[in-house]
Amino acid sequence: MPSLKDLKIRIDSVKSTQKITSALKMVAASKLRRAQEQAEAGRPYAERMGRMLSSLAANVPAGAQGPKLMAGTGSDQVQLLIVLTGDRGLCGGFNATIVRETKRQIARLTGEGKTVKLLTVGRKGRDLLRREFGSMIVHSYENLGGKRLGFADAAQVADKVLELFDAGEFDVASIIFNKFKSAMTQIVTVQQIVPFAVTATTEEAPASTEPKAIYEFEPSEEDILNDLLPRNLSIQVYTALLESSASFFGAQMTAMDNATRNAGDTIKKLTLNYNRTRQAFITKELIEIISGAEAV
Amino acid sequence: MADKVEFELVSPEKLLVSQPVDMVVVPGSEGYLGALPGHAPLITTLKPGVIDIYADGITTISNRIFVAGGFAEVTETRCTVLAEEAVEVTALDRAAVEQQVKDLAEDLADAASDVEKRAAEGKLLVAQAKLEALGGTQTAH
Numbered sequence: 001m002p003s004l005k006d007l008k009i010r011i012d013s014v015k016s017t018q019k020i021t022s023a024l025k026m027v028a029a030s031k032l033r034r035a036q037e038q039a040e041a042g043r044p045y046a047e048r049m050g051r052m053l054s055s056l057a058a059n060v061p062a063g064a065q066g067p068k069l070m071a072g073t074g075s076d077q078v079q080l081l082i083v084l085t086g087d088r089g090l091c092g093g094f095n096a097t098i099v100r101e102t103k104r105q106i107a108r109l110t111g112e113g114k115t116v117k118l119l120t121v122g123r124k125g126r127d128l129l130r131r132e133f134g135s136m137i138v139h140s141y142e143n144l145g146g147k148r149l150g151f152a153d154a155a156q157v158a159d160k161v162l163e164l165f166d167a168g169e170f171d172v173a174s175i176i177f178n179k180f181k182s183a184m185t186q187i188v189t190v191q192q193i194v195p196f197a198v199t200a201t202t203e204e205a206p207a208s209t210e211p212k213a214i215y216e217f218e219p220s221e222e223d224i225l226n227d228l229l230p231r232n233l234s235i236q237v238y239t240a241l242l243e244s245s246a247s248f249f250g251a252q253m254t255a256m257d258n259a260t261r262n263a264g265d266t267i268k269k270l271t272l273n274y275n276r277t278r279q280a281f282i283t284k285e286l287i288e289i290i291s292g293a294e295a296v
Numbered sequence: 297m298a299d300k301v302e303f304e305l306v307s308p309e310k311l312l313v314s315q316p317v318d319m320v321v322v323p324g325s326e327g328y329l330g331a332l333p334g335h336a337p338l339i340t341t342l343k344p345g346v347i348d349i350y351a352d353g354i355t356t357i358s359n360r361i362f363v364a365g366g367f368a369e370v371t372e373t374r375c376t377v378l379a380e381e382a383v384e385v386t387a388l389d390r391a392a393v394e395q396q397v398k399d400l401a402e403d404l405a406d407a408a409s410d411v412e413k414r415a416a417e418g419k420l421l422v423a424q425a426k427l428e429a430l431g432g433t434q435t436a437h
Contacts, residue, residue: 041310048306048376052339052369151308151380215369218326218340227341228367231380238308 004281007274011267018263024090025256032183032249038149039180039242046235053196053232059214059221067222069229072195073171078115080138080170081105082161082193082237084177084244085125087143092255094178094186094248095124101188102176106133117170121157121241138164149245154238161237162230165194177240178247184254186247193236196229299333302374303349305361307382313361319350320375322368331375338370344425346385347377360385362429364422381422390430396423 002010057070083102085095102118102125109116118133120126120140129137139160144153164170173194178186217224300316321330323345329338332354344364351358366379400420407413 038309042308044304044311045306045308045378048304048369048378052367052376052378055369056339154308215337215339218324218338224339224341224367231367231378235308 002273002277004274004277007270007277011270011274014263014266014270018260018267021256021259021263025253025260028249028253028256032246032253035149035242035246035249036180039239039246042239042242046239049228049232049235053228055215056217056221056225056228059217067226067229069165069194069233070196070225073168075171076114078117078170078172079109080117080119080161080164080173080194082119082157082173082175083121083125083129084175084240085120085122085128086244086248086252087123088252089124090255091248091252092258094251094255095122095128097186097188098176098178099125099128101190102129103132105174105176105190106136119157119161119164138169144241149241151234151238154241155234157241158230158234158237161194161233170194175237175240177244178251180243180246180250183250186251189243191236191240193233196232301331301333301335303331304374304376305347305363305382306376306378307380312379312382313349313359315349315351317349317351317358317375319354321348321350322375322377323347323363324368329370331370334372335370335375337372338368340368340370342366342368342377342379344422346429360429362388362426364425385429388426388430390427393423393426393430397427 081102083098085098089095106116106118116133116136117138118129118136119138120129121144123142126137126140126142141157144157161173165173172192174190174192176188176190179189181187300318301320303313303315303317303320304311305313319330319332321328322340323343324340325343326340328345329340342363342365345362347361347363348357349359349361350356362383362385363377363379364381366377368378369376397420400416400423404413404416404420407416
């Protein structure tokens with residue numbers, strides 16, 4: 001039976017934990033709101049980029065090879081996986097689900113006899129994958145964007161990917177990230193970004209009411225495509241990063257909410273225990289006094 | 297004028313401008329081009345330069361925005377500009393831009409590798425275009 005003092009100490013410690021978790025929850029909630037706003041604000045660009053790309057792609061003469069970023073290298077031997085995780089923990093299963101999916105992809109791809117390379121964004125992803133697949137990690141980013149994630153941060157990642165691609169380091173690149181559905185649910189998504197699949201964006205883009213126009217191009221389609229595709233890659237990375245950061249704060253908020261609630265339950269139980277013990281102690285003392293008085 | 301062009305300026309981070317305008321002049325990579333209602337569908341890349349927006353009548357410039365390159369899509373009713381960096385010309389600081397041009401010119405001279413050189417050259421072009429844009433505002437007034 002723990003003494004009264006021990007119980008008191010435990011209650012105090014759980015209380016201070018609860019204070020921390022509830023503060024973290026509120027911080028996560030406000031950051032979530034900001035991340036969501038950012039994701040919202042980034043959507044028009046991605047949408048229009050998709051629209052432009054699909055009209056461009058439709059105009060590229062059939063049979064022409066097109067730029068490598070779209071047509072691919074003609075092989076899928078070397079696969080690059082870009083893994084987006086958070087820099088911090090305390091966010092429930094957020095990082096773990098991403099890492100699990102990554103491991104599954106690695107197992108599948110190596111099972112097919114392909115070479116896998118990894119590019120990790122976020123400290124947790126690198127830490128969790130380093131032990132098992134350390135030799136596959138070609139590059140990793142930490143603390144990307146710091147306080148506020150900007151487009152420049154995404155461009156930095158995209159440039160690295162392009163550099164690797166131009167150097168012939170990989171054939172196919174996919175990005176693994178948590179897609180934000182709600183604060184409670186995040187969907188692990190694997191999206192292929194190189195070579196770029198045009199059909200994917202045409203589906204996502206809202207059906208336009210105007211008839212498909214025949215565009216003029218200045219300079220030629222190919223030049224524009226060569227310019228547009230790297231830009232599009234940055235956008236895809238940026239969108240994924242925003243989704244991931246919104247998901248991260250969502251997951252953190254939910255996790256911290258649960259933790260706060262659990263701490264509350266524990267405090268209730270401990271307090272009950274504390275009061276019982278105290279009462280038992282008083283009763284015992286009373287009995288002692290009374291029996292002492294009777295003996296006199 | 298009844299007919300207007302729906303002008304949109306979008307950066308990856310947000311939708312900057314979305315308004316109906318009479319005419320908009322964008323800095324296409326092969327020359328400035330004006331988009332009026334009924335323009336033939338066109339997609340073009342942009343060079344660093346200034347977008348002139350004519351929102352009230354096609355004779356007065358209502359707003360000037362500097363873009364550091366990007367893409368423009370023009371259709372009969374719309375003109376969409378995708379830009380990565382966009383600043384209103386009035387928000388540019390002449391002294392700062394001049395300093396930037398100087399610094400970048402030094403960077404270019406110091407650049408060791410080809411990659412560095414190309415990056416510095418690109419930045420210098422943007423900065424020079426900014427300066428040009430500022431010069432333009434002064435003569436216009």
